[in-house]
Amino acid sequence: MKINIKQIVTFYILCACTTSSFSVPAETSTTSGVSGSEISTTARLKLRVIIPRFLQFQLGSTGPTVDTIAFEPTPDAVGNAVAVAGTGGSAIGGSGTSVELRSNAGQITIVADNDGGAGGLGNSGTISLSEITARSDSSDLQTPQLTDAGMTTTKATLTDGDITEQRATWSYEYSNSRTVEPGTYGADIIYTAVSP
Amino acid sequence: MIVIMMQTRLLPNKDTAAMVLLLFALLAGGIFDAVNNTVEAVVFNISNRAVPLLSIRVGSGGSTINRVNFDVSSAAIGNGTPIAGSRRITFRLVIRAPASSPLTAFLTVDSSTPLDNGSGATIPVSEISWTSRDGDIPSGNYAGTSNQLLASFTSSVRVVERQTFSYENRNIYDAGTYNGQVTYTWSAP
Numbered sequence: 001m002k003i004n005i006k007q008i009v010t011f012y013i014l015c016a017c018t019t020s021s022f023s024v025p026a027e028t029s030t031t032s033g034v035s036g037s038e039i040s041t042t043a044r045l046k047l048r049v050i051i052p053r054f055l056q057f058q059l060g061s062t063g064p065t066v067d068t069i070a071f072e073p074t075p076d077a078v079g080n081a082v083a084v085a086g087t088g089g090s091a092i093g094g095s096g097t098s099v100e101l102r103s104n105a106g107q108i109t110i111v112a113d114n115d116g117g118a119g120g121l122g123n124s125g126t127i128s129l130s131e132i133t134a135r136s137d138s139s140d141l142q143t144p145q146l147t148d149a150g151m152t153t154t155k156a157t158l159t160d161g162d163i164t165e166q167r168a169t170w171s172y173e174y175s176n177s178r179t180v181e182p183g184t185y186g187a188d189i190i191y192t193a194v195s196p
Numbered sequence: 197m198i199v200i201m202m203q204t205r206l207l208p209n210k211d212t213a214a215m216v217l218l219l220f221a222l223l224a225g226g227i228f229d230a231v232n233n234t235v236e237a238v239v240f241n242i243s244n245r246a247v248p249l250l251s252i253r254v255g256s257g258g259s260t261i262n263r264v265n266f267d268v269s270s271a272a273i274g275n276g277t278p279i280a281g282s283r284r285i286t287f288r289l290v291i292r293a294p295a296s297s298p299l300t301a302f303l304t305v306d307s308s309t310p311l312d313n314g315s316g317a318t319i320p321v322s323e324i325s326w327t328s329r330d331g332d333i334p335s336g337n338y339a340g341t342s343n344q345l346l347a348s349f350t351s352s353v354r355v356v357e358r359q360t361f362s363y364e365n366r367n368i369y370d371a372g373t374y375n376g377q378v379t380y381t382w383s384a385p
Contacts, residue, residue, distance in 0.1 A: 001332065037385075038383055039384045042380060044261045044377050046262065046263035047311060049265075049266045049268065050267045050374070051374065054271075103368075104370050159368075161370050
């Protein structure tokens, strides 16, 4: 709102008619001075941004959905040692899982575990998780290799200082090096991102 | 006959009172009669010659330097959704000068020093913007420079502008509390 100063003068004259004295209200929060012919005043304003520690790790689809990567060798190819690529997952084309890691909490470690104990896929000992090869398309966000014992780790590359901001697609491949009994063998792989 | 005409415009009250007292003293002493009977008029021209004045107030005033906080939740860090400042700030600017010698004053801001968390990490002040209620001081964002021109006004005006502030929240920064300040300069060359 901009007011011509003449309006203010009129106001003060009216005040003078009704009171014994008047004065112009002083402006505060100023520093003023004259430097040479220049008149200058300053005022300051403080700014504060509060950033908490945080860690965001997303693997696969959002929400409660747990994606499934499937390996389905054809009957004539079972055990022929020709690797079978996994299908499904959240990556474009359904050939893996998209991974995003964001944090400002320092060096992040990614841990891979499974729900099968030492029994591998299906917890039957028939197919070892070590027969599944995991790959990442980013050297800055590598995937831990899968083992029956679990708890394998990798470290994400720090982007700047304590900050990590990495994305990758992890893909999987079954070695198909042995002939096994027909059936469906499954396991849940549990990935955990850990800050210092 | 003695005719006294006194023109009075805006004048500090004590000066007016002094002039009236002087006038009564002259009349009581019969000075005019004694000096010269041909004097028919005495004219007092008492006018306020406005002393050039610049004044700026940002926020509460006094010795207080107001602070605007931007509190980012952990779920929203760097997601591009702006974070509103904790309070609005009122700017009050005054420039006054005689109409015969008008002044033009310039409002600039120094935002060249980034916000600092005390551990070596910084956030550029240029990631903070403001929105003005009336637009007399246009909305914009800090340039991160030492002499960013925000507005100019020619005497004599009083400007009152309210601003709200926003942190753009497009980047991830180290955890911490980042403090800093900007300095507004209101000057007439």
